Amino acid sequence: MRFSRRLAEQLEPSALSRRLARARAAGAVRCDLTSSSPSATGIAYPEELLEALRASSSARYTPAPLGSLEARRAVAALHEGVSPEDVVLTASTSESYGYLFKLFCDPGCSALAPEPSYPLLSHLARLDAVTLEPYELMYDGAWHLSTAPLAPSPNARLVIAVSPNNPTGSCLSRAELTRLSALGLPLVSDEVFHAYPFTDEALPSLLDLDLEVPCFTLGGLSKQVGLPGLKVGWMILSGPQKYREEIRQRLALIADTYLSVNAPAEAALPQVLHHGARVAAAIRARVRQNLRALDQALAGSSMTRLTASGGWSACVRLPATREEEAWALTLLEAGVVSQPAYLYDLPGPTLVLSLITPPDVWAEGLEVLRQVVSDSS
Numbered sequence: 264m265r266f267s268r269r270l271a272e273q274l275e276p277s278a279l280s281r282r283l284a285r286a287r288a289a290g291a292v293r294c295d296l297t298s299s300s301p302s303a304t305g306i307a308y309p310e311e312l313l314e315a316l317r318a319s320s321s322a323r324y325t326p327a328p329l330g331s332l333e334a335r336r337a338v339a340a341l342h343e344g345v346s347p348e349d350v351v352l353t354a355s356t357s358e359s360y361g362y363l364f365k366l367f368c369d370p371g372c373s374a375l376a377p378e379p380s381y382p383l384l385s386h387l388a389r390l391d392a393v394t395l396e397p398y399e400l401m402y403d404g405a406w407h408l409s410t411a412p413l414a415p416s417p418n419a420r421l422v423i424a425v426s427p428n429n430p431t432g433s434c435l436s437r438a439e440l441t442r443l444s445a446l447g448l449p450l451v452s453d454e455v456f457h458a459y460p461f462t463d464e465a466l467p468s469l470l471d472l473d474l475e476v477p478c479f480t481l482g483g484l485s486k487q488v489g490l491p492g493l494k495v496g497w498m499i500l501s502g503p504q505k506y507r508e509e510i511r512q513r514l515a516l517i518a519d520t521y522l523s524v525n526a527p528a529e530a531a532l533p534q535v536l537h538h539g540a541r542v543a544a545a546i547r548a549r550v551r552q553n554l555r556a557l558d559q560a561l562a563g564s565s566m567t568r569l570t571a572s573g574g575w576s577a578c579v580r581l582p583a584t585r586e587e588e589a590w591a592l593t594l595l596e597a598g599v600v601s602q603p604a605y606l607y608d609l610p611g612p613t614l615v616l617s618l619i620t621p622p623d624v625w626a627e628g629l630e631v632l633r634q635v636v637s638d639s640s
């Protein structure tokens with residue numbers, strides 16, 4: 264039997280994953296500081312939202328490849344000046360990436376993508392026979408696009424930005440997005456965490472810019488209203504009008520081949536987005552509360568939080584007295600689950616923690632973290 268190379272050769276779980284599975288099975292996990300599913304972290308969902316989902320469930324099915332007009336209108340209304348015809352519905356942000364790879368990349372082509380960033384991106388690319396060419400984000404007390412010249416290979420067909428990025432929480436400035444666009448390739452900005460700024464200042468968006476290349480801004484229900492299971496995502500087209508009609512036609516062909524958007528969730532989308540604004544507000548409040556608690560817990564310790572602008576994660580730099588995985592294992596022995604930052608190609612020793620953790624679990628986990636670090640110094 265021969266398998267395709269679209270999947271990694273190595274399917275074995277890492278030593279840390281095995282230890283974690285054993286700790287979970289033994290009931291030895293006291294504080295999971297990595298859960299990123301709002302419904303598993305005590306975020307409440309308004310009854311009206313759940314009612315809208317119940318009401319939309321029916322056997323009626325009238326598929327529209329790019330999404331129904333009502334649903335596209337509801338997504339467009341989230342952003343000033345966006346027309347419903349520039350909205351394309353998908354089943355998730357992951358699927359949006361898949362569509363864009365299919366739209367622009369032949370097998371063997373590549374896409375520029377940030378490093379560090381979200382690890383699923385390389386799997387998504389690989390499943391579409393696309394490779395990623397990393398461009399560097401650098402940290403000097405704040406995150407920046409490296410000033411080194413961007414040098415895409417002749418195979419590059421697409422540039423991806425993730426802003427706010429996962430896990431760094433960093434945003435590309437308008438000038439940095441403009442610099443990426445100067446490569447002359449279609450530009451994709453994954454803005455799934457855009458509704459979660461750490462302060463009241465709005466974050467930059469690709470939609471604010473008037474660029475010369477085809478642009479795609481990605482979002483979805485999984486982060487917008489904390490409901491990944493509904494399977495609705497979207498992309499918003501911007502950039503020169505002259506490209507948009509052909510892009511829409513080609514995307515419609517791809518989407519028509521799968522028709523993967525969940526019909527009841529699509530029918531309920533206007534109500535879900537409307538009532539989901541309360542879920543987003545609750546998640547934002549949770550994130551900010553946990554950030555304050557984190558900063559208090561780190562004050563006077565030998566740990567620092569890397570500066571960030573938004574999202575659901577915090578990156579905490581630990582003393583270099585141990586390897587990152589050793590820190591994560593020591594914490595696990597004390598019942599606390601954390602994520603080593605190497606999973607995101609982020610230099611260590613750094614741990615990635617989920618800011619949507621329930622506050623009581625967060626407080627207890629941070630106390631253990633402080634203790635473990637202070638005992639070992």
Ligand SMILES: Cc1ncc(COP(=O)(O)O)c(C=O)c1O
Binds near residue numbers: 486491
């Ligand atoms: C940056 C980023 N984009 C996309 C996704 C996945 O979104 P979806 O559930 O819509 O596929 C995630 C999930 O964590 C993410 O961190």
